[in-house]
Amino acid sequence: MDIIRTIDEIDHKILTILQEKARIPNAEVARQVGMAPSAVLERIRKLEERGIIEGYEVRLNPLPFKQGLAAFVLVEIDRSRGNGSLEQRLAEVSGVQEVHQIAGEDGYLLKVRAADPKALGQLLRDQLLTIPGVKGSRTQVVLNTVKETRRIELE
Amino acid sequence: MDIIRTIDEIDHKILTILQEKARIPNAEVARQVGMAPSAVLERIRKLEERGIIEGYEVRLNPLPFKQGLAAFVLVEIDRSRGNGSLEQRLAEVSGVQEVHQIAGEDGYLLKVRAADPKALGQLLRDQLLTIPGVKGSRTQVVLNTVKETRRIELE
DNA sequence: TTTGAAACACACGGATA
DNA sequence: TATCCGTGTGTTTCAAA
Numbered sequence: 521m522d523i524i525r526t527i528d529e530i531d532h533k534i535l536t537i538l539q540e541k542a543r544i545p546n547a548e549v550a551r552q553v554g555m556a557p558s559a560v561l562e563r564i565r566k567l568e569e570r571g572i573i574e575g576y577e578v579r580l581n582p583l584p585f586k587q588g589l590a591a592f593v594l595v596e597i598d599r600s601r602g603n604g605s606l607e608q609r610l611a612e613v614s615g616v617q618e619v620h621q622i623a624g625e626d627g628y629l630l631k632v633r634a635a636d637p638k639a640l641g642q643l644l645r646d647q648l649l650t651i652p653g654v655k656g657s658r659t660q661v662v663l664n665t666v667k668e669t670r671r672i673e674l675e
Numbered sequence: 676m677d678i679i680r681t682i683d684e685i686d687h688k689i690l691t692i693l694q695e696k697a698r699i700p701n702a703e704v705a706r707q708v709g710m711a712p713s714a715v716l717e718r719i720r721k722l723e724e725r726g727i728i729e730g731y732e733v734r735l736n737p738l739p740f741k742q743g744l745a746a747f748v749l750v751e752i753d754r755s756r757g758n759g760s761l762e763q764r765l766a767e768v769s770g771v772q773e774v775h776q777i778a779g780e781d782g783y784l785l786k787v788r789a790a791d792p793k794a795l796g797q798l799l800r801d802q803l804l805t806i807p808g809v810k811g812s813r814t815q816v817v818l819n820t821v822k823e824t825r826r827i828e829l830e
Numbered sequence: 831t832t833t834g835a836a837a838c839a840c841a842c843g844g845a846t847a
Numbered sequence: 848t849a850t851c852c853g854t855g856t857g858t859t860t861c862a863a864a
Contacts, residue, residue, distance in 0.1 A: 527739055535735065542697065543731040545839090547859060556831055558861070572736050576697040579729040580690065580827055584682060587827045590775065592747070592784060594815075611822040619821035620745065629747060629815060633827060660749075660784060666774035667766040670825070672735055672742045672788060700860095702838055711852050716840065718850090 527572065530555065532674055534563060535573075539671050542576050586635040587615070590662040593630040594622075595648065596655045606653045613647045637661065682727070685710070687829055689718060690728075694826050697731050741790040742770070745817040748785040749777075750803065751810045761808045768802045792816065 527535075533553045537544060546564070550557040567573045582588055597606060610628060611619045618631035630648075634640040644657060682690075688708045692699060701719070705712040722728045737743055752761060765783055766774045773786035785803075789795040799812060 535733070538733040539735070541731070542733040545859065557859075558833095559831075561859095561861075572739050574734040574736050577732045577734055577825060578690070578693040578697040579732055579825065580694070581727050581729050582827050584727050585827055585830050592775075592777075607821045614828055616822070617825060617827075618823045620747075620817040620823075621819040621821065622747075623816040623818050625815075628821070629817070660780070661778040662775040662784070663778050664776040666762045666776065666783070667771070668773045668775075670732060670734060670772060672737050672740055672772075673769055675740050700838065701840090712838080713840075713842095713853080714851055 531563060531567060531572075534560060535567070535674055538564075538573075539674075582633055586639075587633040589634050589636055589640055590665065591632050591634070591640055592660045592662070593632055593644065593648070594625065594627055594658045594660075595630060596625065596627045596657065597653050598655045599626045604653075606651065609651050610648070613643065613651075615643055686718060686722060686727075689715065690722070690829055693719075693728075694829075737788055742788040744789050744791055744795055745820065746787050746789070746795055747815045747817070748787055748799065748803065749780065749782055749813045749815075750785060751780065751782045751812065752808050753810045754781045759808075761806065764806050765803070768798065768806075770798055 530553055534549055537549050537552055546561050547557045549564075550560040553560060564573070582590075595610065607619060607621070607628070610616060610630060613632075615633045616630050617633060618629075620629045621627075622629050632640065632643065634643055640659070640661070644659065648654060648657060685708055689704060692704050692707055701716050702712045704719075705715040708715060719728070737745075750765065762774060762776070762783070765771060765785060768787075770788045771785050772788060773784075775784045776782075777784050787795065787798065789798055795814070795816070799814065803809060803812060
């Protein structure tokens with residue numbers, strides 16, 4: 521299944537508009553690209569089918585939900601053991617937003633959210649370090665987030 | 676301006692639905708929470724006004740756009756110099772999706788996307804390390820992303 | 831691409847508490 | 848004062864022509 525195929529200029533334009541503001545009405549997109557709404561709708565559908573558009577997300581302020589503290593946690597694992605469902609277990613820990621396997625270390629880099637340092641500490645101690653196969657961790661706490669987007673440059 | 680105030684059970688339900696699939700029609704949300712569409716619309720508006728909903732994003736597959744490689748870059752900065760616009764300049768580098776000031780090091784943690792290791796190397800050498808005030812960097816390349824979401828648990 | 835019917839968005843007003 | 852609902856008007860969706 522080749523996802524790539526041709527992303528032509530019009531698709532490009534549509535995606536640029538959607539990256540700007542995902543909840544814009546289809547007719548408005550059509551106006552901006554100078555096409556009929558139905559044609560644009562069909563293109564968006566196909567972009568979804570082809571896996572180029574993976575979904576639409578609401579961006580919530582983490583503060584009201586007591587998730588204001590972010591941290592990056594490097595989890596060192598014990599390769600000698602059968603890893604098995606380790607990745608899955610890391611991903612399931614509450615507050616874990618991202619799990620990346622990284623090069624150069626036997627481990628994973630996690631992006632985690634918690635209420636405050638104390639809650640983060642508990643999370644690490646009680647939920648992460650208790651997972652079989654986890655040897656240890658190193659945590660970098662975020663003091664301030666300057667930029668946080670998932671926007672990509674459409675080359 | 677207190678953002679928090681009361682997030683009641685219905686708000687909670689609405690946000691859960693929107694986190695699942697942000698592009699669902701308002702009328703459908705109304706059906707699921709068992710309220711009139713106009714009332715639901717008003718609630719969503721207020722959640723936006725209160726800054727609880729920050730926006731809506733499309734999630735794109737980075738591969739078709741040659742941004743398949745992700746990396747986390749720890750940028751060490753020289754505190755002795757006037758920092759000035761350093762944060763801004765880091766945020767503006769192409770491929771940089773996130774910029775976090777972190778505790779325990781004089782530096783920033785960046786999430787970066789590039790086409791491949793070569794492109795990442797060029798980015799670091801030509802765009803990041805040339806910024807005044809940047810002393811050095813340590814890069815962790817992502818081999819595989821197990822989980823990547825910005826969803827938060829609504830307590 | 832156009833078109834038309836059904837579904838939807840959204841502002842307004844009234845009811846409720 | 849705040850939140851609810853119903854209605855009316857204009858818009859959007861979506862599939863068939």
